[in-house]
Amino acid sequence: MKRFFNYALTLAFLIAGLGTTAAQQYCISLKKPGNPAVRYQLSEQQGQLRANSELPVTIVKKTEQKGDGQSLLTVTITAKERVYFNFGGMMNTAFATADCDFYLPGFWYHKNLRSPRQAPSFHTSKSWNFREDRLSSPLTGVFDSRSGSSLSVMRLLDAPKEALTTHQEGEVIVSGETSLGYLGFDNESGRAALTFGYPYMETPKRYIRKLTLTAPIQAFACLEKGQKKTVSWLITEGKAQDYGQFVANTWNLCMDQMNPQPIKPLYTADEMKAQLSNYFAKGYVDKYALKYHSGHGLRCDDCIPVDHVQLGFCGRVLLNGFNALEYGEQQGNATFVKMGQDIFSSWLENGFTARGYFKEDMHIRNGIPADQDCIHSIRQQSEAVYAVLHYLVYEKKQGRRHKEWEAKMRTLLNQMLLLQKADGSFPRKYRDDHTDVDASGGSTPSATSTLVMGYKYFGDKRYLAAAKRTISYLEENIISKSDYFSSTLDANCEDKEAAISAVTATYYMAMVTKKQERQHYIDLCQKATYFALSWYYLWDVPFAQGQMLGDLNFKSRGWSNVSVENNHIDVFVFELPHIVKWLGEEVKEPRFTQAYNVIYSSLNQLLPTKERLCGIGVPGFNPEVVQHTNWDYGRNGKGFYNDIFAPGWTVASLWEMYSPERTLNFLTKKIK
Known part of the structure; x- marks a missing residue:
């Protein structure tokens, strides 16, 4: 120095x-x-x-x-x-x-x-x-x-x-x-x-x-x-x-x-989904007791599925399964429909511990882990419940009822009530017997949306009461201290996903409450939104000739850094753009609306298609580790990707962005 x-x-x-x-x-x-x-x-x-x-x-x-x-x-x-x-x-x-x-x-x-x-x-x-x-x-x-x-x-x-x-x-x-x-x-x-x-x-x-x-x-x-x-x-x-x-x-x-401006989109939302759906076709693995789309640890150059299964986080197995099912029915694709049905059936039969938690992370060629060998994360459990409840609402609309799945979700939500600590927090990671592996409360807002969804689906006010307790913890320990950390599972540091989780949690609460209470959650949501958006690029970083991203005319505005530990940009948004757009209208803040427009228009730039593969071996397998600065995971460096990536969550994130009514309808419409 x-x-x-x-x-x-x-x-x-x-x-x-x-x-x-x-x-x-x-x-x-x-x-x-x-x-x-x-x-x-x-x-x-x-x-x-x-x-x-x-x-x-x-x-x-x-x-x-x-x-x-x-x-x-x-x-x-x-x-x-x-x-x-x-x-x-x-x-x-x-x-x-x-x-x-x-x-x-x-x-x-x-x-x-x-x-x-x-x-x-x-x-x-x-x-x-x-x-x-x-x-x-x-x-x-x-x-x-x-x-x-x-x-x-x-x-x-x-x-x-x-x-x-x-x-x-x-x-x-x-x-x-x-x-x-x-x-x-x-x-x-x-x-x-x-x-x-x-x-x-x-x-x-x-x-x-x-x-x-x-x-x-x-x-x-x-x-x-x-x-x-x-x-x-x-x-x-x-x-x-x-x-x-x-x-x-x-x-x-x-x-x-x-004053960042939107980018002229390369594809429409329908065109994006059509291309991303190739991931459903080429990433599906059905030879084990648990069916899944391979989403973690694939090679960029060939995208051949592997045996590493991660239920949430990188893999988002059930959310991708639901997306394949829903899209298959919309498009008349019977293969996708059966794929989605088989994924849910396999996890219903083989994917739970005796206590009622999902089994999250495994190399499945070695078999499904025993209950005592499972370590759970509140984030992955919550992500799985999110997918299942959306699936159940969709299935109800089609006249199909899944009582076994409803019973499983009831059991898991009731276990979450027992897992919640006196201060309203949830441990970041824990064993099946509820002993802590990581007692940090940084991932607590992951549970909030799950509990709110449980309240909306089952009408059980205990879940809403537990969700309110999480917000009390969130307000006192995270938002008031501007201390957003510990939500990404492969790093325990200051990170974007912690801020996004806080935004999402307070948004969910605002959507199911009224008057002064609702306004309080909106105020908290706005405070957290500034931190979430602070991770998103407002400018276009330069690339040298020969650095692939620059040669593709890639614009970094609208993409976001991951965390202090992981200094690359990616497409992690899920529900955030819809919330930012809603919040901009709610609090009359045009900057939020502008941020939404930039993010929404920008994140399609590296979609691999047959004519424009963007450095990925198979169309539709959207890249993950976009190395925009002098940093890497060990391979290739600025202007390229790492050689290994996790397309499961990138596809799920973009799919969510292009499904803007999904969460809004769940939270605001009556579930019959």
Whole structure:
């Protein structure tokens, strides 16, 4: 960290004209090929940034007041001869680090202390710099809980351009033009400072793949004699009641400034379903006691089904089974209808423990696990109940009743009442005898929608009472603290799915309550929605020629980062777009409506079709791990996918987005 970016001990303050909370510092590093770079401290003199010695560049700094507490900072670097440079700035504050929480959208929340030290967090360092393409909006921000004051620095984007480097660590010269800079923060002095610059660097470590930090990087851009490079940042000071309001205010700022527009869809909803249904045809496995669509651990290049069965999460077995059945009847496809029926029949017969929980995760060639070997997750159990209750409502409409399934759901819901803890929470993972494996309550909102659906289907008010208790826990421990974590099953950290789960839970409650109680749930839903949407890209990250995603003209806006541990983008939305659209109308917030339009229009871009496979071996098997930044699961890197993927949940997620009336009808119409 100190070799690349240590202003705190060496640079003098330059007052930025933004009041007493912020002061700017600058430096430039110049590199001669084959030599170590030399860093020069800069001071402002008559609108220029100068060093103590003559530089082969001129640096003009301009500050323009944009409104109350807001300023536009523009730096123009002009080369007197060919140079390779990296320019950096820092906004110092009077905020004590101990009182501060930081925000880099879609990647850093609070101090990232929910994440392990093998991922970027305060466990490893209190000062970090990141490439802008890691962030859903190119912004770094800090909130001081003691004063309620905040400061953010937002990069105003150039046209997206990217170039490759021959090395991925140390001092590297970019092989062409890149639009990517960096953003971060510095706490070396015990006072918070925000960092920014161009081109990118990452310190004190780079996050290259899951739970893997490695050597830092500092990139250098080339300017030929007479060439200029202009870079701008919007600096905003503000006030907020708490960190949650700060994030909401900052997301609104990003929406207004970046103003992302919908993408012209490549396919209609019907065309999407027609292509995705090929997953039902080619992913089906019927040779075991449990039937399923293979959804976890397939190879991208051939998509051949495997024996790993995951009921919910990655596989979403029952939801895909229901979708195949419903779509088969709509299209007159008897194969899909029988497929769906056989999946449900096999799980009814062989998929439950004696206590009444679903068996979730197995390599089925080894047989179905014994009850005592099962570990359950509240998320996967809830996802399975969600699918079954939708299936039962659909079947009722067709004049078909499944009393055995109803009895199974009653048993499972009643077990959930016994599993719920005194504070209203549910354990994240547990054994069949209700002993905890992971007592964390972060996944509690997964149970809320299940209990509400149980109440709607069976009319049992105990389920609604239990759902209300989950919201009490959610409000006190998650929403009020802006602490969304622990909902994705392969990572236990700050994550998007936790925020989406909170949005969904409060939406379900709003749909089955009235008056002031309903309004309270809407208010909670709105607070959680800002965090969910903060993970979604409002801009298009650049790709270099030869990086497949760029060659496909892929636009990242509308896609979302996964979690701190998993720094790639994907199509995880399920019900979220419909909820965001509804909420935008309910609270009269056009930014939510705009976000819905961007997400809905964007997520079809990588659908594999026969004519446009998008790097996937079989049409309809929508990709999962979309590697949009310099991070991977071990294969291929930026602009490509990992070699292994899980299409079960991606198909289910998109199918849900293209079935906008399903949940609304369940929650608002009488179930006969």
